[in-house]
Amino acid sequence: MSLITPKDLGKPAAQLINYDDLMPLSAPYSEDKGGGPAEVKPEWREKYCTSLDGCVAIDTLRQPQSQEEREKLVSGFLAGLAKLFTDANKGVRQPLELSFEYCAKCNTCSEACHIFQATGAEPHRPIFRAEALRKLYRKYCGGGGPLLRRLTAGDIDATWELIARLGELAYRCNLCRRCAQACPLGLDNSLFAKEIRKIFSSLGLAPTPIHEKGSVLQLKVGSSTGIGKAAFLDMVEFLEEDIGERIGRPLKIPVDKKNADILLYHNAGEFVAWPENPAAYAILFNEGGLDWTLSSEAMTYDSVNYGIWYDDAQAKKIALKQMEAMKALGVRRVVVGECGHAHKAAAVVADRYVKAEERLPVESSFPILAEIVKSGKIRFDPAKNPFPVTLHDPCNLVRQMGISQPQRDILRAIAPGFREMSPCGAHNYCCGGGSGFAIMNSPNFGAFRDHVSARMKFDQILRAFAPEMEDASIPKYVCAPCSNCKGTIREFFKAYKATARYNLQYGGLVELMVNAMSDIETPYLEFLQ
Amino acid sequence: MLIGICAYAAVGLFFALTVRKFLYFAKMPLHGRMELYPVPGEPGRSHGGSYMENPEWWRRERRTDKAAEFSEMLKEILLIKRLRENSRAIWWASYPFHLGLYLLAAWTVLLVFAALTGLTGGIVFALTALTGYGGFACGLLGALLLLVRRIADEHYRVYTTPQEFLNLGLLIALLLTGLCAWGGGFAKAQDFMGGVLRLQAAAPDLMTGVHLALLFALFIYIPLSKMSHYVGKYYSFHHFLWDNAPNLKGTKVAEEIARGSK
Numbered sequence: 151m152s153l154i155t156p157k158d159l160g161k162p163a164a165q166l167i168n169y170d171d172l173m174p175l176s177a178p179y180s181e182d183k184g185g186g187p188a189e190v191k192p193e194w195r196e197k198y199c200t201s202l203d204g205c206v207a208i209d210t211l212r213q214p215q216s217q218e219e220r221e222k223l224v225s226g227f228l229a230g231l232a233k234l235f236t237d238a239n240k241g242v243r244q245p246l247e248l249s250f251e252y253c254a255k256c257n258t259c260s261e262a263c264h265i266f267q268a269t270g271a272e273p274h275r276p277i278f279r280a281e282a283l284r285k286l287y288r289k290y291c292g293g294g295g296p297l298l299r300r301l302t303a304g305d306i307d308a309t310w311e312l313i314a315r316l317g318e319l320a321y322r323c324n325l326c327r328r329c330a331q332a333c334p335l336g337l338d339n340s341l342f343a344k345e346i347r348k349i350f351s352s353l354g355l356a357p358t359p360i361h362e363k364g365s366v367l368q369l370k371v372g373s374s375t376g377i378g379k380a381a382f383l384d385m386v387e388f389l390e391e392d393i394g395e396r397i398g399r400p401l402k403i404p405v406d407k408k409n410a411d412i413l414l415y416h417n418a419g420e421f422v423a424w425p426e427n428p429a430a431y432a433i434l435f436n437e438g439g440l441d442w443t444l445s446s447e448a449m450t451y452d453s454v455n456y457g458i459w460y461d462d463a464q465a466k467k468i469a470l471k472q473m474e475a476m477k478a479l480g481v482r483r484v485v486v487g488e489c490g491h492a493h494k495a496a497a498v499v500a501d502r503y504v505k506a507e508e509r510l511p512v513e514s515s516f517p518i519l520a521e522i523v524k525s526g527k528i529r530f531d532p533a534k535n536p537f538p539v540t541l542h543d544p545c546n547l548v549r550q551m552g553i554s555q556p557q558r559d560i561l562r563a564i565a566p567g568f569r570e571m572s573p574c575g576a577h578n579y580c581c582g583g584g585s586g587f588a589i590m591n592s593p594n595f596g597a598f599r600d601h602v603s604a605r606m607k608f609d610q611i612l613r614a615f616a617p618e619m620e621d622a623s624i625p626k627y628v629c630a631p632c633s634n635c636k637g638t639i640r641e642f643f644k645a646y647k648a649t650a651r652y653n654l655q656y657g658g659l660v661e662l663m664v665n666a667m668s669d670i671e672t673p674y675l676e677f678l679q
Numbered sequence: 680m681l682i683g684i685c686a687y688a689a690v691g692l693f694f695a696l697t698v699r700k701f702l703y704f705a706k707m708p709l710h711g712r713m714e715l716y717p718v719p720g721e722p723g724r725s726h727g728g729s730y731m732e733n734p735e736w737w738r739r740e741r742r743t744d745k746a747a748e749f750s751e752m753l754k755e756i757l758l759i760k761r762l763r764e765n766s767r768a769i770w771w772a773s774y775p776f777h778l779g780l781y782l783l784a785a786w787t788v789l790l791v792f793a794a795l796t797g798l799t800g801g802i803v804f805a806l807t808a809l810t811g812y813g814g815f816a817c818g819l820l821g822a823l824l825l826l827v828r829r830i831a832d833e834h835y836r837v838y839t840t841p842q843e844f845l846n847l848g849l850l851i852a853l854l855l856t857g858l859c860a861w862g863g864g865f866a867k868a869q870d871f872m873g874g875v876l877r878l879q880a881a882a883p884d885l886m887t888g889v890h891l892a893l894l895f896a897l898f899i900y901i902p903l904s905k906m907s908h909y910v911g912k913y914y915s916f917h918h919f920l921w922d923n924a925p926n927l928k929g930t931k932v933a934e935e936i937a938r939g940s941k
Contacts, residue, residue: 155837240708245919248704252911255838256773258766272834281838303840331715334755334762334773335908336915338713483735497731498712501926506933517734552716552729552923576716576727 154272156282157305159319160312164195166273167203169602173268176612178620179646194593199314202273205598207321207590211314211355220310223353227313230349231283232291239345241462241502246345249337250284253277259329259339264579264606265322276329276339279319282306283342317355320346321595324584324603325459326545331577344460351461357595360586364456365464369471372448373418374456379446385421386444393429397670403432406479407443413481414442414515415496417489417633418452424636430660430674431487431515433667438522442485449475453492458499459585469500473509484512488658490544490632491584493551514547516631519663520556523563529668530564537625538567539662540614542607542639543578544632552576557631557659564666565629571614579606581630583638599638600645608642611654622653625677631659653677682891683878689895696902700910704918709935714923719751720744721923729923737927752916757781772824779818779854786810787872790865794873799866811865815858822851846906853897856890 154166175182190204197213198206214220233239235247259276260266266274273279288294288304299305306312323343330338350356368374377385386403394401404410414435420427428444435442445451449472457465476484486493497512522528541561548554554575561568571578581588582604590599612619615626630636639656648654655677665674673679717727722744730736754760759777762770789807793799799807826847829835860883861868871887874880883891901907924932 153833153837237708241711242713244704244707244710244914245713247707248911248915248919252905252908252915254905254908255835255843256762256766256769257834257838258762258769261765275834277838301840301842301845303842327715330920332761332765334759334765335912336920337911338715338919498714501712502709502932502936505937506926506928506930511735511737513734513736514731517732517736521734548727549716550714551731552714552718552721552724552727553731554716554726555724555728555732 156278156285159273159282159315160307160309162311163201165190165201165204166315167269167271169203169269169271171270172602173270173605173609175605175609176616178652179608179612182646189594189597191593198593199318201311202315202318203271203322203598205595206318206593207357207595207598208317208350208355209358209592210361211317211350214310223310223313224308226353227349228286228290228308230352231287234287234345234349242341242345245338246341249280249339249341250287252335253280253337253339254335255281256334258332258334262328262332264326264328264582265324265603268602268605273319274322276323279316279323279346280339280342282312282316282319283346316346317350320344320350321357321586321590322598322603324545324580324582324587326580326584327549328545328577328579331549347460348462351464356460357586357590359589359591360456360459361461361464364454364586364589365461365468368449368452368454368456368468372450373452374454375418375422375452377418377421377452379448382418382421382446382451385425386446389421389425389429389432393426393433396672397433397664397674398672401429401432402436403428404443405446409480410441410443411482412440412442412485413450413476413479413483413510414444414487415453415476415484415492416444416451416487417454417492419454419633419637420487420489424633424658426661426674426676427488427658430658430664433664433670434519434522434528434660437528437667438518438525439527440518443479443481445476445479447475447479450479453486453489453496455492455495455499456586458491458495465495465499466503469495469503472496473500473504476510477508481510484510485515485518486512487515488631488633488636488660490546491634493544493553494546498551514551514553514556516547516553516556516560516659519660520559523560523663530663530666531668532564532566532666534666534668534673535565535627535662536567537627538569538615538618539565539627539629540569540571540611541574542571542581542628542630542632542635543575544630544635545578545580545584547632548578549576557629560659560663561629564663565627569614571610579610581607581632581635581638582642583634588634588637588641596641597645600642604638604642607639608646608648615654619652622651625653625655627662627675628654628656629659629662630656680878680880682880682883683875685891685895686875686880689898693898693902696899697907697910700902700907701913704910704914709932709939710919712923713919715920718921718923720748720921722747730925737925741925741927748917748921755912755916769828772821772828774821775817776821776825779814779816779821782810782814783818783857786814790869790872791876793869794876799869807865807869811861811868815854815862819851819854819858822847822854826851842904846904849893849897849900853890853893856886856893860884860887860890 285306288302320343325340364374455468587599618624720743829839926932
């Protein structure tokens with residue numbers, strides 16, 4: 151088969167990429183070759199852009215019904231492209247221009263990319279979409295005559311098919327930035343994926359789960375889960391009763407406490423999908439003697455900011471509203487729970503949005519939890535966690551914030567079976583659900599995530615537990631201290647029936663901590679009950 | 680005299696255009712934080728950690744290790760460390776090429792030294808021969824290997840633009856003509872350098888003339904092309920991947936943000 155080149159993105163073909171020979175997995179899944187991954191119904195081919203790899207990420211991008219619609223996408227995209235290297239894009243202009251100008255095309259980034267490694271498919275090389283964008287820019291926005299365009303390979307035609315596939319391709323990168331870590335010139339090819347997403351978003355084209363059901367909903371009701379204040383308060387009350395019964399003593403969760411030291415800032419999805427996580431925080435913060443509170447005000451009980459994955463304007467809008475609401479609470483500091491992208495959005499991305507004095511300090515909960523363990527304020531019995539444990543490093547938290555050691559200090563103190571996966575820490579691989587993939591399922595994107603983008607993570611997990619893997623009597627716990635990562639792991643464990651067959655379990659860090667607390671008799675982790 | 684003037688003009692333009700490039704990036708607006716760990720300036724956190732591993736990190740004095748940052752950059756410049764660690768096959772081509780350029784820079788300094796002092800024998804002779812022959816040989820070998828890889832391997836070829844092939848071709852031509860022009864013992868190069876410095880360089884033979892024309896053209900072209908990645912690399916590491924300075928009251932970042940938001 152001939153090599154797919156950036157020019158081929160415009161080629162008429164039902165499907166450019168097939169995933170029928172994926173990276174082999176370790177035992178006991180060594181027979182799995184992928185083979186798919188997604189079923190593509192004929193009606194989807196008529197409705198969406200399925201011609202990249204059969205999967206659909208941008209469900210708002212529909213097949214054009216007229217020449218006018220074709221031209222609208224092309225001209226809109228090119229207009230957005232022309233704005234990339236102006237001060238209108240100041241938050242990213244310098245790194246973007248460096249990456250655009252100086253890439254040496256050495257392909258070092260390909261070796262670092264888990265999606266390229268999993269598929270070997272040319273369009274998944276990090277430089278592929280960057281090069282397609284360069285060609286378009288040089289042909290349509292770069293100026294200069296035909297000779298310069300020829301010299302700089304500005305030789306790609308902007309057609310509907312090409313732009314649509316490029317848009318889909320921007321959602322085949324987890325924005326984990328592992329490629330940038332390896333680049334000898336310090337450049338970041340993931341920026342191009344993000345910028346393509348931004349241009350599409352400016353045209354009203356973004357995946358529904360992250361835009362309409364994400365950012366828009368959050369700005370409207372205060373949370374991307376759609377939970378309003380009354381429902382949130384109900385959930386907290388239910389949590390107090392339920393968890394109180396489970397641990398055998400009353401649990402009080404402070405909400406809207408005036409002038410508290412700490413506002414604990416959760417991904418609201420935790421209350422819906424993994425309520426044991428915020429409950430575990432409540433137990434640990436209460437027993438650790440911290441002066442803390444949750445807030446029931448809109449924008450302060452949901453830390454997510456999906457804007458950082460696809461649209462800087464949305465990200466800033468959400469972050470500013472969150473900041474404003476948090477300041478009004480009168481707390482001294484904001485502490486982020488187990489959500490990687492919320493960590494980065496609140497502590498790093500938003501850091502330069504406003505003047506220093508206009509925002510509250512934001513920090514991670516992990517250093518505080520490590521201090522609790524170190525201080526001896528809570529007694530832990532590591533023997534209560536006798537099973538093998540490995541640690542996933544959420545990219546936003548570890549590679550992009552440098553918070554790596556506290557989690558490890560905690561695990562070494564409470565989990566004797568802790569072992570690192572390989573590679574680990576700042577060099578660990580993405581879970582495969584980064585940048586929105588964790589919540590994108592419809593119509594068939596979940597299959598790409600579960601079988602392709604998460605493949606490397608699944609293999610790392612299989613390797614970390616190799617000695618006990620096939621013994622289903624031993625639970626094997628993947629500690630994933632991030633909502634999106636947990637969501638992804640849940641889904642691919644389901645796809646591979648890994649829990650049912652091999653007793654692979656997953657969860658956060660705080661649940662494991664509470665499970666090890668000496669004075670709680672009943673196991674906190676459900677799979678031990 | 681004309682050659683001397685051309686040489687001074689080419690070198691002058693090289694530095695002027697390089698400074699212009701630095702200023703171009705320096706004048707760009709402050710971007711959002713996009714650091715990537717490990718950040719070498721984080722003292723005691725070689726595991727890839729940051730100041731944010733401390734509770735209430737903003738209340739602690741922030742320390743940065745400039746020596747560690749400098750040492751990391753030096754490893755990157757002199758050994759092309761990341762390429763060596765992440766893509767060894769390409770490093771075997773890229774490293775000799777860059778080493779060749781560094782040796783030729785040292786060779787040029789030695790030629791200037793010999794021209795200014797008249798000292799050409801002993802250690803100066805040995806070092807001139809070592810850096811000169813070593814530089815041309817390594818540079819040529821590396822550039823040829825890079826070119827062969829880009830032509831022979833389709834995963835490289837499809838991403839390489841005609842301009843990038845041209846850049847490699849120009850460098851190979853420069854090194855080849857240089858070896859032919861000066862390679863007979865370097866006395867000619869020392870004499871020529873003396874002539875250039877005094878603006879009294881004799882008219883060159885054809886090969887030397889071609890080499891000089893290429894050399895002067897490249898001095899002007901390099902800062903205008905992507906071969907100026909010595910500028911880009913400074914910004915991409917120091918101002919992008921390693922810039923984790925928080926926006927705290929009284930810091931330079933806070934001042935810049937306050938200025939920008941007015």
